[in-house]
Amino acid sequence: NAIVLFGGANRAWSQSDIDRVIGGAERGDILLLQNEINMMAELMSAAGDAGLRLAMNPAPMGPEVKGYPLDRLTWLVVNEIEGRELAGMAEAAGDTAESTASDSSVAAGHYDNSAAADEAVVKELRRRYPNAVVVMTLGKKGAIRADQGGLIRSSFPDQGPIVDTTGAGDTFMGYFLAAEVAGMSARDGLRRACAAGAIAVTRPGATTGIPTLAEVEAVLN
Numbered sequence: 001n002a003i004v005l006f007g008g009a010n011r012a013w014s015q016s017d018i019d020r021v022i023g024g025a026e027r028g029d030i031l032l033l034q035n036e037i038n039m040m041a042e043l044m045s046a047a048g049d050a051g052l053r054l055a056m057n058p059a060p061m062g063p064e065v066k067g068y069p070l071d072r073l074t075w076l077v078v079n080e081i082e083g084r085e086l087a088g089m090a091e092a093a094g095d096t097a098e099s100t101a102s103d104s105s106v107a108a109g110h111y112d113n114s115a116a117a118d119e120a121v122v123k124e125l126r127r128r129y130p131n132a133v134v135v136m137t138l139g140k141k142g143a144i145r146a147d148q149g150g151l152i153r154s155s156f157p158d159q160g161p162i163v164d165t166t167g168a169g170d171t172f173m174g175y176f177l178a179a180e181v182a183g184m185s186a187r188d189g190l191r192r193a194c195a196a197g198a199i200a201v202t203r204p205g206a207t208t209g210i211p212t213l214a215e216v217e218a219v220l221n
Helices: 015-023 040-049 063-067 080-086 117-126 167-180 186-200 213-220
Strands: 029-034 053-057 073-078 133-137 145-146 150-154
Touching: 029 040, 040 053, 053 167, 053 213, 063 133, 073 080, 073 167, 080 117, 080 133, 117 133, 117 145, 117 150, 133 167, 133 186, 133 213, 145 186, 150 186, 167 186
Parallel strands: 029 053, 053 073, 073 133
Antiparallel strands: 133 145, 145 150
C-alpha cells in the first residue's frame, strides 16, 4: 500500500481559513483533524479557545506533530506506529532512533507487540495528554481505549479476506466519533468501530469500502 500525497490546497491554509472555520462553528462542536494541512497548531489553538472539542488522528505522522498543542484534544486516535512515536516508545529491535514519516525502518513487526506493551503505550499517552480520550487501533488485534475511567480493549472477528486496508482508519474514526456523540458506552462504541473497520478491509477502495450503519449493526447482532 503506497500513498503519494501532493499538498495542493491542503498546504495553502491562511489565517482567514481558520477564522472561517471557527466562525462557522458553535461552542461544543467537534473539529476532526488529520495532519494534512499547514497551520495546524494555529487552528488547534483557535478552535480550543473557541470552545470546540478537538479530535485528531495524526496521519501522516511526522516529527512536527509533537509540537502541536495536543493537550487541547478531547480525543486522540492513533495506530500502533503513531502511538509509539508520540509516546516516545518507538524503538525497533536494535534501533534507538525514533521513526518519522520518511523512516519506514520501524516496521510494526519489530516491536514488542504484546498486549502488555500495547497497553503501556496507551497508558503513557494518557499520562502525557490527560485531557484526552486515547484510542490506539491495533489492526487484527482490535483497539484499546483509555480515559479517566480506565482502559478497555475490543476486537472483532475477521469478516473475510483482507482486500484493501485503505480507508480502514477513517472508517474506524467515523464510527468511533459517531458513537461518542450518540452517548454510547465506551465499550459498545469501541466494538462498533472495530466491527466497521473489520468490514471495510474486505472491500476495495477508500470511501467505497465504508460500510453503512445497517451493515455494521447486522454484523454486531
